Amino acid sequence: MQIDVILGLQWGDEGKGKIVDFLAEEYDLVARFQGGPNAGHTLKFGGQKYVLHTVPSGIFRPNQVNLIGNGVVLDPVVFQRELRALEASGVDFYKRLLVARKAHLILPTHRWLDAASEAHKGQAKIGSTLKGIGPTYMDKTGRNGLRVGSIELPSFREQYEALKTKHLDLLKIYPPVPFDLEAEEKAWFESLDTLRRLPLVDAEYYVNDLLADNKRILAEGAQGAMLDIDFGTYPFVTSSNTMTAGVCTGLGVAPQKIGRVIGITKAYCTRVGSGPFPSELLDETGERLRQEGQEFGSTTGRPRRCGWIDLPQLRYTILLSGATELCMTKIDVLNTFAEIAAATQYRHPDGRVNTELPFDLCYSDVQPVLKKYAGWQSSLDQATQFDQLPSTARAFIEDLEQYLGIPFSMISTGPEREKLILR
Numbered sequence: 197m198q199i200d201v202i203l204g205l206q207w208g209d210e211g212k213g214k215i216v217d218f219l220a221e222e223y224d225l226v227a228r229f230q231g232g233p234n235a236g237h238t239l240k241f242g243g244q245k246y247v248l249h250t251v252p253s254g255i256f257r258p259n260q261v262n263l264i265g266n267g268v269v270l271d272p273v274v275f276q277r278e279l280r281a282l283e284a285s286g287v288d289f290y291k292r293l294l295v296a297r298k299a300h301l302i303l304p305t306h307r308w309l310d311a312a313s314e315a316h317k318g319q320a321k322i323g324s325t326l327k328g329i330g331p332t333y334m335d336k337t338g339r340n341g342l343r344v345g346s347i348e349l350p351s352f353r354e355q356y357e358a359l360k361t362k363h364l365d366l367l368k369i370y371p372p373v374p375f376d377l378e379a380e381e382k383a384w385f386e387s388l389d390t391l392r393r394l395p396l397v398d399a400e401y402y403v404n405d406l407l408a409d410n411k412r413i414l415a416e417g418a419q420g421a422m423l424d425i426d427f428g429t430y431p432f433v434t435s436s437n438t439m440t441a442g443v444c445t446g447l448g449v450a451p452q453k454i455g456r457v458i459g460i461t462k463a464y465c466t467r468v469g470s471g472p473f474p475s476e477l478l479d480e481t482g483e484r485l486r487q488e489g490q491e492f493g494s495t496t497g498r499p500r501r502c503g504w505i506d507l508p509q510l511r512y513t514i515l516l517s518g519a520t521e522l523c524m525t526k527i528d529v530l531n532t533f534a535e536i537a538a539a540t541q542y543r544h545p546d547g548r549v550n551t552e553l554p555f556d557l558c559y560s561d562v563q564p565v566l567k568k569y570a571g572w573q574s575s576l577d578q579a580t581q582f583d584q585l586p587s588t589a590r591a592f593i594e595d596l597e598q599y600l601g602i603p604f605s606m607i608s609t610g611p612e613r614e615k616l617i618l619r
């Protein structure tokens with residue numbers, strides 16, 4: 197069997213968690229392949245809301261196994277908190293939540309470095325979630341990292357101390373930020389006991405054995421394609437490959453094993469943190485999108501920046517991710533708008549108009565060329581099939597399909613699990 201992929205095609209928070217939770221029943225395994233507790237994936241069902249940071253969004257489906265892949269960076273303290281919340285909700289996960297031994301651990305000093313680096317950058321800060329993501333991936337590629345599997349080794353404490361010492365030396369180059377190392381370290385070591393209760397696996401063998409056995413796997417992306425370390429709005433990005441290529445390195449599967457690639461986009465666009473956002477609306481329309489869409493971060497609570505859907509940007513991330521189909525979320529947020537819009541091109545300061553993303557959006561003052569669409573000004577709650585959507589909503593979706601060249605196979609009309617139109 198092949199491995200299907202769910203990815204965010206914008207700057208994150210596209211509603212990946214909801215869609216993974218919905219589709220999980222069709223799969224034997226749901227796996228995270230990159231990112232870490234910077235992610236916040238929201239699920240709503242049975243009148244309850246759940247936010248997952250490290251745990252894959254298939255965990256609420258009782259028959260599905262969930263895997264935290266080698267490409268993920270894991271903070272055992274955040275993870276323990278998440279597992280306690282799952283326990284309190286009555287979810288039985290100890291045998292069906294696996295962790296790759298090759299996943300890297302986020303140390304307390306990684307978070308400290310993240311905070312110090314951001315404080316040092318001042319106005320130029322990335323707007324990081326401050327979960328220690330960047331410093332942990334830096335240690336991974338710098339070949340200093342500490343991996344989950346090492347907690348089973350006798351040299352673990354020694355490895356930890358060596359890395360911590362390196363971090364304490366590094367911290368000396370930054371102005372001081374408040375941090376209680378002793379307390380943080382104590383909590384960190386205690387949280388490892390929870391990690392030890394879960395099956396730690398050599399995930400590359402596990403995943404490939406499942407595929408050979410014709411089992412179905414769904415890979416759950418975190419962040420979004422525009423936050424990709426290589427192709428996103430660098431340096432205002434996260435520190436991992438958030439696109440399909442990340443599935444191969446983050447789970448240990450070969451490219452030919454990739455099957456469906458479902459790209460998720462909101463019906464508009466948001467971004468949280470700093471960095472360029474060509475279609476951003478800094479006016480009352482942007483504020484209205486934020487209020488109607490409840491656009492406040494799932495991990496940090498920060499207000500998300502809002503704007504119209506950006507089609508050149510989506511074409512770019514469809515190209516790079518090899519998306520085979522699309523899912524549109526939060527279309528209901530536009531219900532009250534008399535008119536909506538999509539950016540179809542970029543206008544450069546010298547008058548040029550094109551549809552390509554410039555080398556560095558940070559230094560290119562492009563303005564979006566907007567195409568307007570009539571709104572529908574009605575609730576979509578009763579629509580369970582595509583042809584039950586108002587004609588103006590269908591026209592909007594069909595026009596985007598034309599422009600993007602691949603179909604919308606799913607339309608999400610609300611945060612709840614069942615509010616999803618399949619085509």
Ligand code: GDP
Nearest residue numbers: 209210211212213237238494526608609610611
């Ligand atoms: P993720 O990080 O991609 O999983 O997305 P988040 O959970 O951070 O943010 C998406 C937010 O939109 C969450 O609050 C979801 O409950 C909510 N949501 C998801 N799909 C829809 C939808 O179709 N309509 C509305 N109104 N909300 C949605």
Ligand code: IMO
Nearest residue numbers: 208209234235236323324325418419434468469
């Ligand atoms: P999910 O999976 C939205 C953003 C941060 C910041 C930049 C770098 O919920 O879609 P980092 O903590 O990685 O150093 O932050 O990336 N960011 C996200 N934005 N959704 C996310 O995850 C994000 N994870 C990181 O706001 O701008």
Ligand code: MG
Nearest residue numbers: 209236237494
């Ligand atoms: Mg999120």
